[in-house]
Amino acid sequence: MQRSLNFDFVSDGLLTMHWQDILRPFTTRVKGVKKGAMVRWFNTNTFYFTPVVAGELLSDGTAVSRTLDPSLVRSGAITKVVLPDPLTFVELAENSCYTSREGLIFAYCDNVLRPEVEHLSKMGIEYVQFSAPAVVARFRGEPLPRAELEQAGEGLRTVLKGVKVKSGYHTFFGDAAPYLPALLDLIPTDDFGFDFTETDPASLGSGEGLIAGVADSRSSYVESPGELAQRMGGLGERFRRITLAPSCDLQYVPRSVADSKLRNLATARLRLTGK
Amino acid sequence: MTDHKAFPTQEIGSLPKFSWRTKPFRQQPLEEGDIGVARAWGRRLGVKNLELLLRLLKKRSEFTDEEKRRIVEFSMLFAIAMQEKAGGHLDEPGLDLVWSGEQARTEMYETPVSNIQGFEFLGRVRSFDNKYWREASVRQKPAYLRDYHFEEFLYTKGHTSRRAKIPVTDAITIVAWSDHYYYTRRWRKRSLPPAAKRFSARREMTLELAGVIRRVVRDLIRRGAREIQLDSPAATQYQTVEDAKLVAEAFNETTRGLDATFSLHSCFPPKYGYGVLFPHLLEAKNCSRFSFEYANRDSYAAGLDGGRRVGYEDLKLFRGYGYEKQLGVGVVHVHTDRLPTVGAVRDRILYAQKVTDLPPENIFVNPDCGLRTRKPEVAYAMLGLVAAGAEEAREALGGN
Numbered sequence: 001m002q003r004s005l006n007f008d009f010v011s012d013g014l015l016t017m018h019w020q021d022i023l024r025p026f027t028t029r030v031k032g033v034k035k036g037a038m039v040r041w042f043n044t045n046t047f048y049f050t051p052v053v054a055g056e057l058l059s060d061g062t063a064v065s066r067t068l069d070p071s072l073v074r075s076g077a078i079t080k081v082v083l084p085d086p087l088t089f090v091e092l093a094e095n096s097c098y099t100s101r102e103g104l105i106f107a108y109c110d111n112v113l114r115p116e117v118e119h120l121s122k123m124g125i126e127y128v129q130f131s132a133p134a135v136v137a138r139f140r141g142e143p144l145p146r147a148e149l150e151q152a153g154e155g156l157r158t159v160l161k162g163v164k165v166k167s168g169y170h171t172f173f174g175d176a177a178p179y180l181p182a183l184l185d186l187i188p189t190d191d192f193g194f195d196f197t198e199t200d201p202a203s204l205g206s207g208e209g210l211i212a213g214v215a216d217s218r219s220s221y222v223e224s225p226g227e228l229a230q231r232m233g234g235l236g237e238r239f240r241r242i243t244l245a246p247s248c249d250l251q252y253v254p255r256s257v258a259d260s261k262l263r264n265l266a267t268a269r270l271r272l273t274g275k
Numbered sequence: 276m277t278d279h280k281a282f283p284t285q286e287i288g289s290l291p292k293f294s295w296r297t298k299p300f301r302q303q304p305l306e307e308g309d310i311g312v313a314r315a316w317g318r319r320l321g322v323k324n325l326e327l328l329l330r331l332l333k334k335r336s337e338f339t340d341e342e343k344r345r346i347v348e349f350s351m352l353f354a355i356a357m358q359e360k361a362g363g364h365l366d367e368p369g370l371d372l373v374w375s376g377e378q379a380r381t382e383m384y385e386t387p388v389s390n391i392q393g394f395e396f397l398g399r400v401r402s403f404d405n406k407y408w409r410e411a412s413v414r415q416k417p418a419y420l421r422d423y424h425f426e427e428f429l430y431t432k433g434h435t436s437r438r439a440k441i442p443v444t445d446a447i448t449i450v451a452w453s454d455h456y457y458y459t460r461r462w463r464k465r466s467l468p469p470a471a472k473r474f475s476a477r478r479e480m481t482l483e484l485a486g487v488i489r490r491v492v493r494d495l496i497r498r499g500a501r502e503i504q505l506d507s508p509a510a511t512q513y514q515t516v517e518d519a520k521l522v523a524e525a526f527n528e529t530t531r532g533l534d535a536t537f538s539l540h541s542c543f544p545p546k547y548g549y550g551v552l553f554p555h556l557l558e559a560k561n562c563s564r565f566s567f568e569y570a571n572r573d574s575y576a577a578g579l580d581g582g583r584r585v586g587y588e589d590l591k592l593f594r595g596y597g598y599e600k601q602l603g604v605g606v607v608h609v610h611t612d613r614l615p616t617v618g619a620v621r622d623r624i625l626y627a628q629k630v631t632d633l634p635p636e637n638i639f640v641n642p643d644c645g646l647r648t649r650k651p652e653v654a655y656a657m658l659g660l661v662a663a664g665a666e667e668a669r670e671a672l673g674g675n
Contacts, residue, residue, distance in 0.1 A: 036572075039544075039546055043513050045512060046401065046402060048403075139546060140550075197469060198470070221456060254397045
């Protein structure tokens with residue numbers, strides 16, 4: 001589906017049986033982590049098993065690649081992988097090993113994300129997206145401390161240093177405006193993604209790469225290509241590179257609806273760029 | 276309403292369906308193994324008129340609607356027997372409150388939505404792992420079509436000597452699991468921030484749907500239902516103060532002016548637990564019992580200290596807000612085949628009583644949630660653990 005629509009980067013859609021939630025490769029295949037309680041994934045009717053950090057985190061770099069369908073990776077069909085960002089992992093994990101959240105952020109970046117991203121790059125993955133709902137969807141309404149954003153930025157710099165992948169940092173389920181422009185300044189990814197059902201595009205300022213979450217992944221209403229294009233407003237003049245995208249994972253709508261939304265994204269791009 | 280037995284026991288949600296119950300509805304032929312399972316479990320549970328079922332199942336395929344109805348009735352009998360005989364080795368086996376274990380329903384969302392006017396099904400959406408629900412979109416104002424639960428309730432009531440209860444999926448959950456098309460369109464042109472528009476649409480749909488469900492509940496009461504459980508697994512989904520207030524408001528609207536024992540069941544909240552609902556949930560004044568899942572987050576070790584009973588921390592919320600009515604306490608985690616020891620279950624019960632300081636007769640004991648995802652053998656063992664844990668907890672209290 002994604003290839004037929006000429007998407008720039010193609011993901012596996014987290015559809016293999018091993019990848020039942022975005023945290024699963026880390027709860028089941030990283031040393032130091034045990035599978036904990038089943039918990040609601042933000043404000044959805046989906047669930048994940050809590051990663052219980054009971055020992056020093058250590059990944060051999062293959063936790064994610066073993067989760068993907070090997071034939072799709074070998075054939076080069078998959079070029080993009082979605083991973084939980086450090087702040088989302090730390091927010092959702094239960095930590096009984098590290099003495100601080102900061103310690104866990106850096107351990108996750110250094111000992112898990114770095115070897116994973118390095119390995120994925122060697123396999124031919126070209127794009128890594130860090131999904132970061134916990135940055136903007138705040139439990140109990142408490143704002144994210146700037147210090148944690150700084151720590152995540154520093155950690156991700158280590159993860160990405162010298163690795164030949166492009167990267168994006170996608171926020172969803174909440175309004176990112178309170179974290180702008182700090183987010184753009186502190187996080188070292190090539191692109192930044194926003195859920196347009198939550199974040200007003202007018203608040204985004206300007207920058208290099210934007211992942212514009214224009215299609216509402218939480219609603220079965222299928223926006224027309226015209227509506228999607230209209231949601232771009234004048235962003236084309238403020239960002240050098242724009243990727244049209246759903247607001248978040250499309251697992252919250254039936255498959256037929258998801259497919260229609262992807263098709264209309266492709267048509268909207270055609271209208272906006274002529275290609 | 277107060278039960279005079281310490282730690283009364285109940286099933287809280289669904290029970291697994293046997294293959295001989297599901298295959299005829301999927302147009303799949305029954306095999307000898309399916310019939311063998313019916314025979315073995317029927318004998319084990321002492322199901323009356325088992326030979327009638329076995330003779331019926333030998334047809335194997337192309338069942339008529341009437342034959343399917345009889346299969347569903349037998350399935351309800353099996354579910355009731357499972358609850359009545361759980362913990363067969365005990366002095367008092369079985370659970371105190373029983374129902375037909377969702378055997379007469381597709382599941383807790385699809386059945387009500389199929390029987391309320393205004394919905395159109397869209398397709399399957401994943402909930403977790405390989406579990407899906409068939410999402411519907413609301414296309415017009417919901418309207419009452421029929422009392423979609425009264426036949427199963429009457430059947431349960433007529434085939435158990437225990438107290439019969441009837442779970443009813445609440446408006447909060449139907450709204451959370453549906454697409455809000457009709458209401459989104461009604462609110463889309465209002466000059467409100469996007470989140471406020473979404474909440475307004477959700478609230479309007481919830482309260483209108485609560486009115487429809489209220490009629491279903493009223494009809495059940497007229498038919499003799501005294502114990503009604505409103506199922507609200509989505510109560511903790513949206514996690515805003517307004518939504519927490521809406522849970523109570525919807526409960527009150529559903530039960531307004533009706534006389535029965537009403538309880539509310541919820542489960543699997545986000546990371547920080549049920550705190551998102553407090554204190555607003557307690558405005559559900561007609562609710563006699565809040566039944567939540569806790570064992571999922573607990574350790575498997577026996578013991579009465581807070582460290583071992585970490586999953587039950589949220590019970591302190593009830594005490595903190597001066598709650599004095601009943602609680603249903605989940606004491607068996609249902610999304611695993613791993614069985615806790617009776618000692619651990621007993622201590623979960625005793626700890627719940629200790630931290631809430633409620634009279635033991637106000638602490639109902641149940642699995643965390645529905646057991647439909649477990650194999651029958653595991654589900655039956657879990658029900659047995661509920662009964663056995665409660666019995667040991669009673670003995671422990673008596674010993675004190």
